[in-house]
Amino acid sequence: MKHGALTILPLAAGAAVYGFAFGLLAAQVGFPWWGIALMSGAVHAGSSQIVAVEQFAGTSAVIGAALAGAALNLRYLGIVASLSEVLSVLSFRMKLLVIHITGDENWALTMAERAKNPEIGAPFLIGSGLVMISVWTSSTTLGALVGANLPNLEQFGLGFAFTAAFIAMARGLWRGASNLLPWSVSFVITIYAVTLGVPKAYAIIAGAVCGLVAAHIVRTRRRVAL
Amino acid sequence: MSFPFWMLIVVLAVAAFSIRVLGLFAGDTIRSSRFSWVLDELPGLIVVSLVASSLAGQSIGVWLAASAALVTAYFANHVILTMCVGVAAYGGLVWVGL
Numbered sequence: 001m002k003h004g005a006l007t008i009l010p011l012a013a014g015a016a017v018y019g020f021a022f023g024l025l026a027a028q029v030g031f032p033w034w035g036i037a038l039m040s041g042a043v044h045a046g047s048s049q050i051v052a053v054e055q056f057a058g059t060s061a062v063i064g065a066a067l068a069g070a071a072l073n074l075r076y077l078g079i080v081a082s083l084s085e086v087l088s089v090l091s092f093r094m095k096l097l098v099i100h101i102t103g104d105e106n107w108a109l110t111m112a113e114r115a116k117n118p119e120i121g122a123p124f125l126i127g128s129g130l131v132m133i134s135v136w137t138s139s140t141t142l143g144a145l146v147g148a149n150l151p152n153l154e155q156f157g158l159g160f161a162f163t164a165a166f167i168a169m170a171r172g173l174w175r176g177a178s179n180l181l182p183w184s185v186s187f188v189i190t191i192y193a194v195t196l197g198v199p200k201a202y203a204i205i206a207g208a209v210c211g212l213v214a215a216h217i218v219r220t221r222r223r224v225a226l
Numbered sequence: 227m228s229f230p231f232w233m234l235i236v237v238l239a240v241a242a243f244s245i246r247v248l249g250l251f252a253g254d255t256i257r258s259s260r261f262s263w264v265l266d267e268l269p270g271l272i273v274v275s276l277v278a279s280s281l282a283g284q285s286i287g288v289w290l291a292a293s294a295a296l297v298t299a300y301f302a303n304h305v306i307l308t309m310c311v312g313v314a315a316y317g318g319l320v321w322v323g324l
Contacts, residue, residue: 062237081253161309168307172305
């Protein structure tokens with residue numbers, strides 16, 4: 001658990017920047033600091049919170065804003081499903097707790113580390129998840145409390161840290177040439193969808209689904225060749 | 227905090243947790259089926275799609291920084307080192323105006 005908590009720290013620093021910015025945004029919309037803390041702790045899905053609050057600020061339509069935020073979270077179907085083996089050692093009650101503290105960063109880091117060392121499992125996921133939800137909740141709350149008197153940290157490249165981290169995690173998940181076609185399909189379809197104006201949440205799902213189709217074709221051809 | 231604010235938090239929290247629970251049941255079902263390969267393929271595909279979504283429409287500088295991160299990741303296979311090189315490359319490219 002400690003290993004996961006320590007390894008996730010650089011990613012947690014990046015999340016803190018986004019969390020702080022989200023806290024500012026939510027406070028400007030009218031959320032009190034304790035409301036932001038409550039939302040971050042109860043929802044624990046950064047990008048969907050940001051989208052929902054942005055939509056809420058523009059329209060004040062609760063259902064529309066919540067649906068927009070929830071759509072961003074659809075990828076968690078696949079993310080949590082892929083944890084099936086990691087979670088298999090836990091009780092059902094613990095599974096419910098762990099899936100709540102699972103986010104993009106600690107999931108991807110766990111899977112990437114597990115690809116290198118199969119002994120990495122639930123304790124790593126839990127340790128990193130506890131750090132992430134703590135950092136996310138406290139940074140969003142702090143953003144609402146402190147106000148806008150700090151420089152824009154994005155310009156120093158901290159926003160790019162997530163992209164670099166995901167690139168490194170993809171490297172950890174790379175299993176050889178059989179990944180090349182499915183991953184290329186996912187990459188190109190996602191880029192194309194975003195370029196066409198499709199919301200990123202749907203573009204990510206579309207890219208992953210098309211990649212799965214390509215992976216199925218690769219596997220079928222290999223089986224026929226054998 | 228007025229009613230719509232409370233509603234947004236509650237609806238968003240219920241939606242987020244419901245999707246995660248659905249994934250939990252889907253995972254167990256898929257793991258024991260002939261589609262178990264999907265769970266092996268999905269993590270890489272989602273991560274690649276996350277990277278692609280953050281690069282789409284970005285400047286040449288961001289793509290160059292991503293290339294530097296990719297080269298580092300390929301040879302080092304180390305998350306923190308890749309982040310450091312990526313952020314340094316991004317900062318440097320922004321500094322020179324790319």
